[in-house]
Amino acid sequence: MLSSAGCSTRRSRLWKALPEPCDALILADPQHLIYFANYVQSPFVFRSADAGALLVLEPEKSTLVTDSMVQPFSERATVDEVVAPVWYNGKTSAPHRQGIRVGAAIDVLSRVPGTRIGIEPTSVPVAVVEALRAARPNLTLIDLDPIIRPLKRAKDPDEVALIKRSIQAGEAAQAAALAGVEPGMTELDVFLLVQNAAMKCLDEQVIVYGDFATGPRCATEKGGPPISRTIERGDLCLLDFSVVVHGYRGDFTNSFVVGAEPTARQREMFEACLSAIEAGEGQLRAGTPARAVDAAVRGRLASRGLAESFTSHSGHGLGLGHPEPPYFVPESTDTLVVGDVVALEPGLYIEGVGGMRFERNYLITAEGFETLSVHDLTITQPRR
Amino acid sequence: MLSSAGCSTRRSRLWKALPEPCDALILADPQHLIYFANYVQSPFVFRSADAGALLVLEPEKSTLVTDSMVQPFSERATVDEVVAPVWYNGKTSAPHRQGIRVGAAIDVLSRVPGTRIGIEPTSVPVAVVEALRAARPNLTLIDLDPIIRPLKRAKDPDEVALIKRSIQAGEAAQAAALAGVEPGMTELDVFLLVQNAAMKCLDEQVIVYGDFATGPRCATEKGGPPISRTIERGDLCLLDFSVVVHGYRGDFTNSFVVGAEPTARQREMFEACLSAIEAGEGQLRAGTPARAVDAAVRGRLASRGLAESFTSHSGHGLGLGHPEPPYFVPESTDTLVVGDVVALEPGLYIEGVGGMRFERNYLITAEGFETLSVHDLTITQPRR
Structure with a gap:
């Protein structure tokens, strides 16, 4: 697996490569959850294939948001915090799984200050940004794709x-x-x-x-x-x-x-x-x-x-x-x-x-x- | 694979289940691309694992948006039209793959009239809705999740x-x-x-x-x-x-x-x-x-x-x-x-x-x- 030091270095490199300061970054491309946080899902494990995750980066903190069913993968992620609410508890009927995860991400973001947010616009779910827009009328979105792609060329x-x-x-x-x-x-x-x-x-x-x-x-x-x-x-x-x-x-x-x-x-x-x-x-x-x-x-x-x-x-x-x-x-x-x-x-x-x-x-x-x-x-x- | 008639019936069922009329529906959950359009990606085929697709439904038309690399799967999809721009042509360096697909979806949607759009807010990429919002100030989004989930219970x-x-x-x-x-x-x-x-x-x-x-x-x-x-x-x-x-x-x-x-x-x-x-x-x-x-x-x-x-x-x-x-x-x-x-x-x-x-x-x-x-x-x- 990728190393904790490697992921940390790559996150630092991303912050330094931003052309203008951001308050937070939101990543959703599965490749980038691996690259920046060593979050890898296996298609061979129960209830993993249809899971997903979001990575919320702040200048001094990284948070992986997923659900409790993918603990074998989230516990290996090299982040400061994993937010993984229970989707299915084995006692009551389970709700919409993606809704649980996206709701948790919105909750995490509600505690992050600022209006300049870097995102991956082609993979971050719209619900996350709609919630940000509702709470922050001056929201500015910065497209991370042209910043991240060149970073990935030289392998660590x-x-x-x-x-x-x-x-x-x-x-x-x-x-x-x-x-x-x-x-x-x-x-x-x-x-x-x-x-x-x-x-x-x-x-x-x-x-x-x-x-x-x-x-x-x-x-x-x-x-x-x-x-x-x-x-x-x-x-x-x-x-x-x-x-x-x-x-x-x-x-x-x-x-x-x-x-x-x-x-x-x-x-x-x-x-x-x-x-x-x-x-x-x-x-x-x-x-x-x-x-x-x-x-x-x-x-x-x-x-x-x-x-x-x-x-x-x-x-x-x-x-x-x-x-x-x-x-x-x-x-x-x-x-x-x-x-x-x-x-x-x-x-x-x-x-x-x-x-x-x-x-x-x-x-x-x-x-x-x-x-x-x-x-x-x-x-x-x-x-x- | 799922039948053309089955997918068509499921799309009709979805339109009938809408609590209020919509001009178009945008789906991105991989399960729903299978369910409504028989679009199934294989993890065993080159350049498929990191592909994705969007399904744009209008009352009288279904359009699958993906890229040219996944033709083996998109050609089996049971939709009225497949929009699949070339991502990599073997002659020039390839651009951001997700950007190609999302750009094509925005293009397809630009030709769809109306301001009431049903979406899957936890899986549709934010770039799609940001483009819709820019062009249609009166945009109303309808969450399709609570409508689709009950439809899927009884199997066809x-x-x-x-x-x-x-x-x-x-x-x-x-x-x-x-x-x-x-x-x-x-x-x-x-x-x-x-x-x-x-x-x-x-x-x-x-x-x-x-x-x-x-x-x-x-x-x-x-x-x-x-x-x-x-x-x-x-x-x-x-x-x-x-x-x-x-x-x-x-x-x-x-x-x-x-x-x-x-x-x-x-x-x-x-x-x-x-x-x-x-x-x-x-x-x-x-x-x-x-x-x-x-x-x-x-x-x-x-x-x-x-x-x-x-x-x-x-x-x-x-x-x-x-x-x-x-x-x-x-x-x-x-x-x-x-x-x-x-x-x-x-x-x-x-x-x-x-x-x-x-x-x-x-x-x-x-x-x-x-x-x-x-x-x-x-x-x-x-x-x-």
Whole structure:
């Protein structure tokens, strides 16, 4: 999980980044409840999926507002106070759950002085602001989105630690797939194999999401969630997935031929993708425009006459979001900064030959970059 | 998935239930996007988890507002129009995702006449209403929550069909656990066994959440998510889980002794729970106060001297929410109606002896009730 010191530092950074003083800040984006307060809900726990929370920040105090049912998560939040009224007590019929939470937030805010309030206008519920407006005719709302987004680019050490943990689980899952996928399995079987390996590695329940495509789907759809298609010997298997660990994720792909050797043309495509990754890595340093990274990847594939078969992006940033800045695309306006966590993921898709994608994750450092993911990029399964 | 006719009927029902005419309604609760428009996001698909949507209803038109990345879900929505601007085009850096969606909703609303707008004030983002207020000084907001909640009690046939599908997967998973749990497995192994069986049954990726507790935890914690605890022969295994199918879920429990016979005292507890379920079933008919159902369950356990070991509720309603009305608790204010989907789940928890819970799901019908779940309620694993 994120550290108390990390969350505290991020809250301080937010206050300092405000272009004008605010009396309080109200956050509701689930990513930001993690980022600033280590409040993470699990979809695997009773009565958690439909819960929510609000974070009320004052210059000297942070308050998480949620309800009593999500105590396992709110008790791990790193805030000064948790306000969590009882929604369901097991004795009387329960009222509207969101109403309880929003009412508690309004109550908390009624004790906060001032009229200049920073909010996330695209996620804070209207009831909260209507109550503020009713009590404070001079209310001024400040949009926090353009302030928070740039803050999130450079990852803090506790964020990188979670991404590394996600990557470790993803690598275990890629290894399990490379060793275990066989003709006769369905794509859903492959997903279950991958997901089970990731959860066993982490020893906890986590969401694993992504592309689990095989055979012609790799070229025609370039991915997609698993379907009941049965894998045949010689099919390509394209696995591009993320393991979400306390909100953070790595993202990496491998593509291999199931139970057979790739064709010469497939091997050429594979080698071109690896070479394109190498070309992208050559541009990975702080200060480089993201479009230069894309140009390097794209140029390497074009130099092999494969420009038209590369129809996806070269890569993107990663963290609480996926994709997030920097975007490795031709007209990217981003520039690499120290602390960026990024993925390079060139792919080639030729109907009748194959579709494949390969991906690595990196941390941009003061010296250049650190390669975060080390799973085998290979088009060939180990012989049994 | 929910049917087009079902969603359309529910939208008509909502318009008819309004206490005063409205020009438009704005919905944002994810449950209600499913209920009124069959818009269901999957957490297993790229770029879906952090997406969201808004539903704008006019008397003669329904519009879903989301973004282009969630097309697999928005194209299944049963609305008159989907407005889904491009958030990320793979060529340029992507802007704030929620801003794109909320901007599109404001745009849609700018073409809707009138000043009386029904909203969900605890989930509609404030930016939407601030834009409405700026353009319409006479804006009147009507809170839809007290109108929608009672509408959701009686389940429609397409809702019951999804709940039955969830129950079918849950039953397959309970059967797999009863047959497959062995000493030496961890609780997380049991979860994976259960989850894999549910997904294989449905042939799709679904969330499985709930309690996967073994040994002393069954009595001391009465459940909880799986931990890395290793199961020993003779441990109780308490499995209380739901499989979420397009937003809907059944909910059922079984508890059994792993690889051994229960003790005489454990068998007595088991028989008392089953007898309590039978007592609850005796009260399941439309018009009965939910507290009478609770009293029957509670009374039956008390008659066996076990009142103090029954520390949970007798049951609850189910559907898009969990728990939802009716609540089978001592001071419940609910009354059973035709179309209620409910669970009875008495449990007994005695430290040093065992903790166990057993559960069935029912549909309240005009004639009485239909038992929806038929998994084995048994404290003993089949011999191998």
